[in-house]
Amino acid sequence: MPVPTLPPFPDDVPTHPLLVIDYELLKAKDQEEIDRLWGAATSLGFWYLKNHGVQEEVDGMFEMGEATMKLPMEEKMKFEQGDDGSSFGYKAAGANAVDADGTPDTVEFINIAKDDGFAWPNTARRTYPSTVTSRMDSIVVPFIKKSTAINSTILDIFNSKLGLPDDVLTRKHSIEEYSGSEARTIKNPKGMSKERLAIAAHTDFGSLSFLHNRLGGLQVLPPGIDEWQYVKPLPGHAICNVGDALAVLSGGILHSNIHRVIPPPGAQATYERWSQVFFTRPGNSVVLEPLSSLSPIIADAVQKDPHKNLNAGGATAYEWFSRRVKNQRIKNRTGPETWQASRGTEQGRA
Template sequence: MSSANTNNEPLETFPNLPPFPTDIPTAPLLRLSLSELGKSEAESASLFKASKDLGFFYLDLRGDQLGDALLDESGRLFEVSKALFDEGPEELEKFDYSGQGSYYGYKGLGKKVVDAKGTKDRNEFYNAAKDDFLDQSLTPFAHPATLMKNKPLLTSYTTHAHELLTRILNHLNSHLAVPASTLSRLHDSSLTSGDHIRFIRAPPQPPSDLATALGAHTDFGSLTLLFNRVGGLQVLLPTTNTWAYVRPLPGHAIVNLGDALVKLSGGLLRSNIHRVVAPPGEQSASTRYSLVYFMRPGDEVPMKRLEGGVLPRLAEGEVEEDVTSKEWISDKAMAGRVGAVVEEDKYKKRITNRAELGLAVGEEST
């Protein structure tokens, strides 16, 4: 285990891409090893520390059978992502399901606001449900041809990503000292849930008109698994209240915690504010592709803090809202979509305690 910006070992770069600058502040994410997590209590303790302190960490996937499979599949899915967005907005907009109250499908450029002023985003993405690829959706959506012809790969990646994040849940479960398998049961892959893959494309921005591609936010699921190769992701450092880049590292995934785990842990775990800006330095001329897997509790899981272990208890007289994961996440997911119909009061009510998350006015969950 090491911190990505304090060790002296040279950091690798991605082939065929401009180098990430060496003269800009980078976030001190801990670098954990998947293979070490399986055999080292110290590595597991570091994971728990990172999950409480910053809520972000690097995970070196190399040298582990599951990790190596994910590295191979994520590399192939970057090519699928390019082919997907090459279909063009006119074709992909046929798969925009926001009018049906769903966050699945395509979101075009400028279809989401990034701040309280209503500034529009500068990326496009496509959300594809876990349950579609595992053939357990009650009402599966149609997907573009590029995805359908790669369904076996997407099914394998979905299975492996969920398995990896379940390992992380099991480590957190142990350190929270709640009954064995509590967290993994709430996120079992057989449960209908909001888990999904997201393909993201952010084109280069004109140097004279650089803007935030994705506004400051916290993720509202449980765990996020991110693969990217071009910089642009920034986290807000809680100790200094300043933004710092997260440098992409070959062989690593970036993992971060979301609001659902903050909620379930009574605020003990951390969901940290982050955003996406234009890539730094020479990378600014590059198109930024990202591959994300969002893990969320099963649809019918009550969004209430767990009991027992080291978790803080509810204050005397404190009553939590009776809401399911599906309701809690759906309201948050559609907020911020241009033209989406949202019950604003319900959305504001369900934003996780801002004191726990450090969110400021005008910032959002996503």
């Protein structure tokens, strides 16, 4: 499927510059590049990643997503994710709230569990539409496995920088244990007003996000700044960020930053906005608490600044993830308190 020709990102909107990190240098253990990654992850918590080697699979995932979204709604709803806190499967536009008033979201997406990718051709968590299963061998499984490998490389770097014993973060993100890790292909309709949030201000549930955009719309709220700023998509570059789980495990050293998605700016607003992302999340049984007993660096950070000890209340990764997914669902809404129950480490930091 050829990449569509799209209008350029406008040059008259505020953008936030991100460091460009070279994945090939990270794999080669280049210390200067590792230090640059660490600087990005402990400040804004966002960075670009180039030379990741997954572009072919990303383009294939976009094609899969387009084919899936063109299915009749009746067919897509056979694979709906449901209201019990599970994320895997199809989500229709309007199924989630984007604010405390219960305003419905505008995006539809298909989520494919990491566990199903690694178990294929067996089923681990659930089944998917034929548009997904027909591409599992050629596109979906390679995307999941390559994305997992990239995020595992980054986790290994953070493990060392945090002064943790070897493989601690690797074990907490074991391929063998079921988790909330998933590939997500997202469609947002064209022609929406700028005020219509696609995805509300939030921090990500998990540890690392590996995102691919063709159009603008992603915005960050940098620490200490009260104006939302766009993150400009760069061809061939992923946008990566730290999520809540890794922020908690690191005692707040790694930063899970608030972000949101609105319609694309300028002429880009007249086009459908597609995103492709892979979320790496800890194993379901992992307790979300600072790893202070395993790292004097984390222990020292928590002692010096208790506010950085982002408290997940002793929840497991499964409980944290399931609570946030479940309480976003419109059908589970009882009032503003439902929205508050869907929030993460951004609480009190907006």
